[in-house]
Amino acid sequence: MFISKAHKLGIICFSSALVPAFYGSFLAVLPLFLFVGVCMIAPFLPRLGFFVPVISRGKSRYKAVSLTFDDGPDPFSTGPLLALLDRHGVKATFFVVGKKVAAHPHLIEKILEKGHLLGNHTYRHDNFCMLKSSRYLYDEINAVQELLAVFHVKTLAFRPPVGITNPKLQGVLEKLGMVTVNFSCRGPDMGNRRLKGLSRRVLKHLQRGHIVALHDVMPKKDGALLFWLCEIDKILQGIKDRDLEVLPLSEFVEQPVMVRTEDEKI
Numbered sequence: 699m700f701i702s703k704a705h706k707l708g709i710i711c712f713s714s715a716l717v718p719a720f721y722g723s724f725l726a727v728l729p730l731f732l733f734v735g736v737c738m739i740a741p742f743l744p745r746l747g748f749f750v751p752v753i754s755r756g757k758s759r760y761k762a763v764s765l766t767f768d769d770g771p772d773p774f775s776t777g778p779l780l781a782l783l784d785r786h787g788v789k790a791t792f793f794v795v796g797k798k799v800a801a802h803p804h805l806i807e808k809i810l811e812k813g814h815l816l817g818n819h820t821y822r823h824d825n826f827c828m829l830k831s832s833r834y835l836y837d838e839i840n841a842v843q844e845l846l847a848v849f850h851v852k853t854l855a856f857r858p859p860v861g862i863t864n865p866k867l868q869g870v871l872e873k874l875g876m877v878t879v880n881f882s883c884r885g886p887d888m889g890n891r892r893l894k895g896l897s898r899r900v901l902k903h904l905q906r907g908h909i910v911a912l913h914d915v916m917p918k919k920d921g922a923l924l925f926w927l928c929e930i931d932k933i934l935q936g937i938k939d940r941d942l943e944v945l946p947l948s949e950f951v952e953q954p955v956m957v958r959t960e961d962e963k964i
Contacts, residue, residue, distance in 0.1 A: 900933050
C-alpha cells in the first residue's frame, strides 16, 4: 500500500497537536495550520511528489538528460521539431493532449515512426482538472489511452497539466497502470509564448539527471516558429557541448514509458 508524504506529514502534525490540545493550549492549531499550508503549496512543486510518487529525474549513473515535449501534436510545430530532433539523432517523449491526437492522428503516426515515445497529458489540458472529481480525472486520462490504443500503443507515463497533482490522482493512475512523470528542468516558456532567452534559461539550470520539459506548440507571434526551432537547436547543441547524452525517457528512468500492444483493445 502506497503511503504518501501527505499521509506521513498528516500523522505527524495531528499527533503533534494532541498534547497541547489536551492542555487547552492554542499551540495545538499550529501543526494543523502547517499541514494545511503544505497541502496548499505542495501541488505546485512538480518534483516534490507530496500526494503521489513522481518521477522527475533520471538515474544518476547516466551522464545524460532526457527531453520531453508537452501539449502537442501540432500541425505547424511537430513536423519541423521531428526533423530537428532527427538531425541531432535525439529521441524525445511527447506528452500529448487527447483532443489534438484526435484532430491530427497522422502526427502521432509520424512521432512513432521516428522512434519517439508518447506520454499522456489529459484529453483537454484543463489546468484546473486537479480541482475536480476522481471520475473527471479518470475520464480525462483514459480518453487519451483509448485514442492511443488505435495506434497499438499504451503509454504508462502521465504528466498532469502544469505538473500539478492532488490526493485523488494516485488511485486513478493505479487503475490505469500508470505513473506520474514530471520534470526537473524547464524554461519556463509559458507554452511557447515566452521564447526570448529560452535556450539560455534551460542551459543555465541544466544538470545531468534532468528531465527537461519543453512544448510542442506553434508560437503565437508571426515568424516565431523559426526562432523557436533555433532555440531548441541551441539547447540540443548546448547539451552536446556539456558532454551529456540525450537518452530516451524509458532508458533514462529504467522503466517502461510506453508499450506496443496487439490489435485488440487495451
